[in-house]
Amino acid sequence: MLPDRTFFYRLAEAAKAETLPRFRAGVDVVNKEAQGFDPVTEGDRAAEVAIRTLIEAEFPDHGILGEEHGNVGLDREHVWVIDPIDGTRAFISGVPVWGTLIGLQKNGRAIMGMIDQPFTGERYFADGNGSTYSGPDGEKRLQVRDCGSLSNAILFTTSPHLFVGEELAKYREIESQVRLFRYGTDCYAYALLAAGHVDLVIENSLKPYDVGGIIPVIEQAGGIITTWNGGRPEMGGTIIAAGSRAVYDQARAILAD
Numbered sequence: 001m002l003p004d005r006t007f008f009y010r011l012a013e014a015a016k017a018e019t020l021p022r023f024r025a026g027v028d029v030v031n032k033e034a035q036g037f038d039p040v041t042e043g044d045r046a047a048e049v050a051i052r053t054l055i056e057a058e059f060p061d062h063g064i065l066g067e068e069h070g071n072v073g074l075d076r077e078h079v080w081v082i083d084p085i086d087g088t089r090a091f092i093s094g095v096p097v098w099g100t101l102i103g104l105q106k107n108g109r110a111i112m113g114m115i116d117q118p119f120t121g122e123r124y125f126a127d128g129n130g131s132t133y134s135g136p137d138g139e140k141r142l143q144v145r146d147c148g149s150l151s152n153a154i155l156f157t158t159s160p161h162l163f164v165g166e167e168l169a170k171y172r173e174i175e176s177q178v179r180l181f182r183y184g185t186d187c188y189a190y191a192l193l194a195a196g197h198v199d200l201v202i203e204n205s206l207k208p209y210d211v212g213g214i215i216p217v218i219e220q221a222g223g224i225i226t227t228w229n230g231g232r233p234e235m236g237g238t239i240i241a242a243g244s245r246a247v248y249d250q251a252r253a254i255l256a257d
Helices: 005-022 042-058 088-093 165-175 188-194 214-219 245-255
Strands: 029-031 039-041 063-066 078-086 099-106 109-117 122-126 131-135 138-141 154-157 180-183 200-206 224-227 237-242
Touching: 005 042, 005 078, 005 099, 005 109, 005 122, 039 042, 039 088, 042 063, 042 078, 042 099, 078 088, 099 214, 109 188, 109 214, 122 188, 122 214, 131 214, 154 165, 154 188, 165 200, 165 245, 188 200, 188 214, 188 237, 200 245, 214 224, 224 245, 237 245
Parallel strands: 063 078, 154 180, 154 200
Antiparallel strands: 029 039, 078 099, 099 109, 109 122, 122 131, 131 138, 200 237, 224 237
16 A cells, blocks of 8 residues: 555654754754764754654555665665755755655655645645645646756756766856756755756755655656666766756756766
């Protein structure tokens, strides 16, 4: 038995109860990386525990891949992929582009997913058949747009500073050809792509939990999301997401060169 929308919404509400009260509230931050800055908040950890508790009670035979509390049963048919706060830097800066990402895989393939932004009250959900939006704009089916070509595209990336060497050169080449580019929107960029507001997202160094909840939302809204070399994106790495085949092909020709 697979979960339904109601269960995904229960997970989102459980996470929201832990994250939203801590947003813009002077949270405690721990740095996970000795040689840099990789922040985690008490909200991250508490939200993941809340999500895991519900999954373990309802679907005890499912595996769980999480950012903060380790992995269980990754060889099982169904595996949940959890990022309690994607965009922790945005979270601790008070910028509402972070989100809770919840995905479900079957035999290693992402089949259901959610991008939840508690502060704006927006949920982008893929149920296996299509992607939907619920929030201040009401409820509607999500559909990517076709802007025609790379020269008409709006491009997002978290930060160009994350690219180095050849990756940076390829990214800059694409950036030089698009109509508009913006930085710093974390998982919210993918939500905007699924909703047909932007056309292209290019990132690198992503972990499986960074994309697990996003992949179904993009694909079931009619978009494309792969690695730079065209492979499946479930394991993360270098990622490209596009709203149309034409834009995807033009951008990937540069990335894969």
